[in-house]
Amino acid sequence: MTGQIAIIGAGPSGCFLAQALLKSDPALQVDLIDRLPVPYGLVRYGVAADHQGTKAVSRQFARLFERQGARFFGNVSIGSDVTLDDLRGAYDAVVLAAGLSADRALAVPGGDLGGVFGAGKLTRALYEHPEAEALPQLGPRPLIVGNGNVAIDLLRLLAKTPEELEGSDLGHSPTDWLAASGIEEITITGRSPAAAAKFDTVMIKE
Numbered sequence: 001m002t003g004q005i006a007i008i009g010a011g012p013s014g015c016f017l018a019q020a021l022l023k024s025d026p027a028l029q030v031d032l033i034d035r036l037p038v039p040y041g042l043v044r045y046g047v048a049a050d051h052q053g054t055k056a057v058s059r060q061f062a063r064l065f066e067r068q069g070a071r072f073f074g075n076v077s078i079g080s081d082v083t084l085d086d087l088r089g090a091y092d093a094v095v096l097a098a099g100l101s102a103d104r105a106l107a108v109p110g111g112d113l114g115g116v117f118g119a120g121k122l123t124r125a126l127y128e129h130p131e132a133e134a135l136p137q138l139g140p141r142p143l144i145v146g147n148g149n150v151a152i153d154l155l156r157l158l159a160k161t162p163e164e165l166e167g168s169d170l171g172h173s174p175t176d177w178l179a180a181s182g183i184e185e186i187t188i189t190g191r192s193p194a195a196a197a198k199f200d201t202v203m204i205k206e
Contacts, residue, residue, distance in 0.1 A: 003091075003093070004029045005030050006093070006094045007032045007095045008034075008095065010041060011097065014032050014034075014041070015032070018068075019060075026069070030070045032072050032073070036075070037130065039065075040058050042099065043057055043061070044058065045128075048153040048156070048157060050160070050167070050170070102118075103120040103121055106118075119146070119154060123153070135174065138181060139182075140184040141183075142158065143187045143189065144187070144189070146190050147192060147197040147199060148190075149203055151188060157170075158178070158186055
């Protein structure tokens, strides 16, 4: 296969696809386009700040641009800065790998009340996503609904002291917010029993 390919979204899906394409044919011109100013998406803004081993995959992705010749274009919004039709006219193929940019609403009564926050909204604020809102007040006894990996990430981070966060890449403002949160008790609830919950074993060991 030869030609020019645009990948909309420079998160893990987009980067893994670019790697596979350039491995199959190094002559391809692969451009990754993202509305954020930096690449790697959830690796940068979704993986817990104290999971340095998981975040290290960004070094693998960096080789895309350093060695394999892929190009990155950030701060580009599809539909306002450039249209999908424009991209289709300029490239031989356009791949949409934009991911999920906002929380899905929890379709239960009361899900839209004050004091209810989506995990994505909270993690974007914790990891200082460029479009994040301010960190909310959780109160002394927050409840986490869900028992997958993201829920366990939040559980672990909310339970840590600032000293236990040393060596992470959590910023000063989120660290100060955690230190001042006054959390006394954290409850986690999910529809699956612990043995069937969708978290990795290493997550709960931590």
